[in-house]
Every structure is written in structure tokens, then in C-alpha cells.
Amino acid sequence: MPRKSLPPTVRQRRLGAELRRLRESAELSATQAGALHGTSQPRVSSIESGSYAVSADRVRAMARSYTCTDEALIEALAEMTGGRTRGWWDEYRDLLPSDTLDLAELEHHAIAMRTASVIHLPGLLQTRAHAHAVISDVVPALAPPDVEHRVSYRIKRQAVLYGESPTPLTAIVHEAALRMGFGGPEVARAQLEHLLDVSEREHITILVIPFGAGTFPSSGQSVYYMAGTIPALDTVQLDTDHGAGFLDNQPQLVKYRTVLDRMESCSLTAAESQDLIRQVAEDIRER
Template sequence: MSSNGAPTLRQQRLGFELRKLRETAGLSSTAAAALVGVNQGHMSRIEAGRYAVSADRVRAFAHAYTCTDQNLVDALAGMTGRRIRGWWEEYRDILLPSMLDLAELEHHATAMRIASVIHIPGLLQTLDHARAIFLDTVPPLSPPEVEHRVSHRIKRQAVLYGEQATPLTATVHEAALRMGFGGPAIARAQLRHLIEASTRENVTVRVIPFGSGTFLGSGQSIVYCSGVVPQLDTVQLDTYHGSEFLDAHAQLVKYQKVLDLMEARALSASKSRDLIARIERDT
């Protein structure tokens, strides 16, 4: 059965991983289609993420491709079926598709690592801080657009709460703590919120202080979402033209190293809290 509308990032990733398994097996799409009993057009749509595929069909593909990584096969089977009607679907046709893809990526992540130099990570922002960010864009957003983006950002934070709360490690530069978006009152409330969040069992906040020198990753924010298996990890980068999602093995290894080095430059969690508290008092 066909998927409704354009494929999501998750659907595209499933198709990409199936194609990668096929290519690793040294099979053409025509030969693979014949092995599993589908036509060439059907195979192309599956690998493009434009056709909903069942878990049984994924396992049939894996068998045909002699894939012996059962954990990977199980993870891919878990990505099958029609598009999940997550809460983010209510924003479809309202917000950019990449914003919905990020919410879905975070929803399915087993752990997250975030690094940011100028901004407090979105998952740790207050409502007023987020609104101040969206009020200062090029081109300017209309009031309804601002509120849609703010509510979407706040709803994304649900992954940090509840019995299945996702572990998060956020590395933030001191510059982000001192930007003062929205004015002193909003800035102080944001810093207090960051301190409170850092006391949660699943959240670790570490600060790179001024004077730490140059370091890799200083030019961009990074979100690293761990998948059910390492092969399904994804990196999200913020750019001026929107979100960029990376999943090639070499890219994942690179950003793991960048995050390792940034975290190595940061203060411990307790010293980071102390620094945030001092900045909050001085704001």
C-alpha cells in the first residue's frame, strides 16, 4: 500500500537502509525484486520510502540479502507500516517538514547528545525564551506562525518526561547563557529552568566556560539522536536554510568525536550548575 503524502525522514531512512543491505549483498534492484516477489516499480518505491512495507516483507528482504545482524533486522522491522500519527502531524502543512522530522526523530531516539554555542537547546528552552527566538527571524514570522513554532518546540520536550524519558546530555557554551534573549526577566527564568532541568535523572547539562580556548564544533549546533541500533543513529544540524540530517557512517563517527571533544572541554555537571546559578544572579 502506498504511503500518504511525501515520505517522512523515518520512512526515507527505512528505504535507504533496505537499499544499503541490497547493495552490500551485491544485488541489482531487479534481481532483488525477483527474489522477494515484487515488481521493479514496487521495489523502487519501497527504497524511496514511498511505499508502506510490512515487517514480514522487511524480514524477507533481509533473508534474501543474507543479512545476519538480527538486531538491525528487528530495528528495521520496527520502522514499518503506515506513517505514525504522532502529535507532530497536527502541524503538517503549517510548519516546515524538517521540523516535523526532527520531532519524530527525537520521539524514537533512545538517547540524545546536543551541543550548542549561542543558543540554549530547544528541548531545554522556556516558552518565553522560545518566543523571543522566533520573534527575531529573517524574514519575520507572522504572530500565528510564531505561536505555532513555539507550541511545537514546547511539545517536543515531552520526550524528557515520563516513565520512558529519553536520556539527554546537553553541552552548552557560556556564551549561550549570557545572550539574554527576551530581556533580563526572561533570561533569568530561562537560566533557572536550565538549572532545574539539569537536576533531572535523565538530563545532564555541562557548560564550556569562557577561556577554554578553541574547540571543534564551535561553529554550529549539533543534535545526535541514537537509534535502536547504532546503524540507525542520526545527526541533525541547524543551518540558515533549515535542518540538515546526516546518517552516513563516516559522518556519525565524525560527530561522535566532535561531541566527545566538546564534552571534554566542559565543566562537570555540578560545576556547570554552579556557573549557571552565578550567571542567573548577575543577570
């Protein structure tokens, strides 16, 4: 039996969407674009939906035929060509939702990451025990094997923070996330000690918004911003109860860059944040 074709990843869909935006800016229909490139309207539509792999040379030719003069953008799009990236996350292909796997692929290609959360600590900074406590409590409840799959996947994602060329991460967390106590005192204390350990790494910055900071933007949701090779190809991921949502149009990217900038302005410095994390860990010890 032939293998069922896989749906395009968010990265493949993003390449197609950017080519569609260039075509529409040139005021060309898909049929007209196909005639320019010596192909058909259905083929152009397949490329723009991310379901048909396209070569780097074809992307360059398409972009220039759409009168795009932004060479940085053209080359960044050319780097996104080919089939789906094959990575360690493929071993979870039949175990986890596709949008969950898309996140690992985006992290793999990101040149920098910024995340902000209020109640939960960022997945890239969670210990295994903390992740297990959080994932075990989702609704609807997961079977034990499914919990283990999700926990192991979350921990493997953290590889982008280590190795020879780790990806820089700035994590903005609210003091509430430090004090939630997921998994009980021992797990919570170990999690805070882990935050202190990783915050000593040059490429990881943890900034805490204290209770006294008052109001701040996006206080009701987590925001995860992954930088592409150029700002136009950045991606925002928002967590919802229904799964991950990905945003990539320019007004949305500008909005969330501004949101994260404002959240950073409400945060303590990195050194002050470390002091507060230590204090919360001490408070747990004294309970």
C-alpha cells in the first residue's frame, strides 16, 4: 500500500504564502503566473499552498518575475525550498498533532527566539518532572503512554538551546509562573533551580515580571516569537486550548514584537530576575 502523503508543514505553507503575496502584489492571477513560468494554474496553486515542493532556482525566478527587488527576501525564501525538513521530530509523526511537530521544525530553523508567559513556564525551560505534571493535567486526560510521548518530545525540543551553535532565547515569565508549584514542592523547587542554572548560559536570558509591575500587554496568553533569517519571515506561535496557532503576516509580527518589547520593559533585569527566582525557591523550602 502506498504511503499516505503528509500535509505540508507550517514552514512549507509559509513559503507558499510568501510567494502568493508577491504574486498578488504584482497583480497577477495564478493563471497569468503559470504562463510566465511555463506551468499551469493548478501547479502555481499547489506551490502556494505548500503542497508541491519547489527548487531554490524556481523560487528566485518566480520572485523576480513578480518584480520583487528585495534580494534578502528572495534568498531567504530560496533557503526554505525543497521537501519537508527531516528531523528527530519525525519519529513522533504518528503520535502527536502535526502543529506540535511544526513547532520543532520552526525552532530548528529559527535564528533567535523570544517567549512570554504568565502561568506556565516556557516548554524549552521545563524540567522533565515539571513537564510531566503539566501535561498529565490536560483536558481531556491523556493515556499514560501519550503523556510520556509528549513529555519526551518537549524535552527533545530543548536541544536547540545546547550544542555548538545554540539558538539565543529570551524568556519573559511572570512571577505567578514561578509560584504555581506544579508537581508539588520538590518538583517546583527543582524547576526553579533549573531556571537559575540555565540563566547562567550566555545565550539564555530569563526576565521576570514581578507582581508589583501592574498591568502589561497580552497578560492572558503565552506568546512565542521565532525569528527567521530576515524579519519578514518571523513567526509567532500562540498557545490555545485547541492547539498551536501560527501567525506570520506583517501587521501581526509588528504587533507582537511591540508586545514583547513592552513586556520586557515591565520586567526586572536579568540579575534582579535571578534574585527573585532564588527568593521564590527559598520560600518553597520554608513551607
